[in-house]
Amino acid sequence: MSRILLLALGAALLLALVLVPFYPHVIYPVFVMRVLCLALFACAFNILLGHTGILSFGHAAFFGSAAYFCGYMLKEQGLPPEIGLLTGVCSAALMGAVFGALATRRSGIYLAMITLALSQLVYFLFLRLPWTHAEDGMQQIPRGVLLGVLDLRDGLTLYFVVMVLTLAGLALVHRIVHSPFGEVLRAIREHEPRAKSLGFPVARYKILAFTLSAALAGLAGSLKAIVYQVASLRDVHWSMSGDVILMTLLGGMNSVLGPALGAALISSLYHYFDALGGWVTIMVGGIFIGCVLLFRRGIVGELHAALSARRTAKVSHERDK
Secondary structure (H helix, E strand, C coil), X not given: CHHHHHHHHHHHHHHHHHHHHHCCCCCCHHHHHHHHHHHHHHHHHHHHHHHHCCCCCCHHHHHHXXXXXXXXXXXXXXXXXHHHHHHHHHHHHHHHHHHHHHHCCCCHHHHHHHHHHHHHHHHXXXXXXXXXXXXXXXXXXXXXXXXXXXXXXXXXXXXXXXHHXXXXXXXXXXXXXXXXXXXXXXXXXXXXXXXXXXXXXXXXHHHHHHHHHHHHHHHHHHHHHHHHCEECHHHCCHHHHHHHHHHHHHHCCCCCCHHHHHHHHHHHHHHHCHHHCCHHHHHHHHHHHHHHHHCCXXXXXXXXXXXXXXXXXXXXXXXXX
């Protein structure tokens, strides 16, 4: 029954996404595209946190650097968007491999601090490079024509391209998590010494997890740069890393697509309560505290636990009869 319910919810969500650009007076399509990008970013980050047990405070480096490199290819080099997207993903993947090789030499809080330090190095690099325009950011990034056919300057075409690429990225995350590779990652999370004793090259698996997570985060950052036509320092700032951690914890880090729900909720708060100014940050902080204290498994995790408890109670009741 739960599987049928999930399929029905998925179909309803897909239908809603398809209808969004035809009802802009109900919900702003650009906002939905931002949610899609951040949902992919959060689910990519969760490959590390939820499924490998690695806390990274530097994921904004992958997201933001991909936005900058994609923008550089489109604006400064005049190349088509497929080259920009590919450059963003490859640069983020390469950076993820470097981060993973350096950070996974340690564990716990030391690993997290290494990723934060490396991320700040990337931040100051983009602050100083001449073509990034420092605090002003890279603006007026052209969207171009994808594959010589899809004109991304058209809002409807842009929306469906972003939707398809995001859903493809989320499907890849789902496949990674439910593959034998994903099982090894969870074994590392649960008991790393035992995984080593079974003969798995744990260090390689961690670096590969970093690389895959960074590449998908890079896809999200590249899409964001094309949608907003801007790459800014906010994209590589440590606060963006904090936001994606909050999205993952709020949605549920032990689920595959739970972080996407967290991304939608946090993005909605920032979007619809923007008029409150600094109070939005206080609201987000309060949600984080409440999540840590009351919803340790996140929204999706708590719902799954409640449904499992209900099924168990129902089975026990039928046995008693």
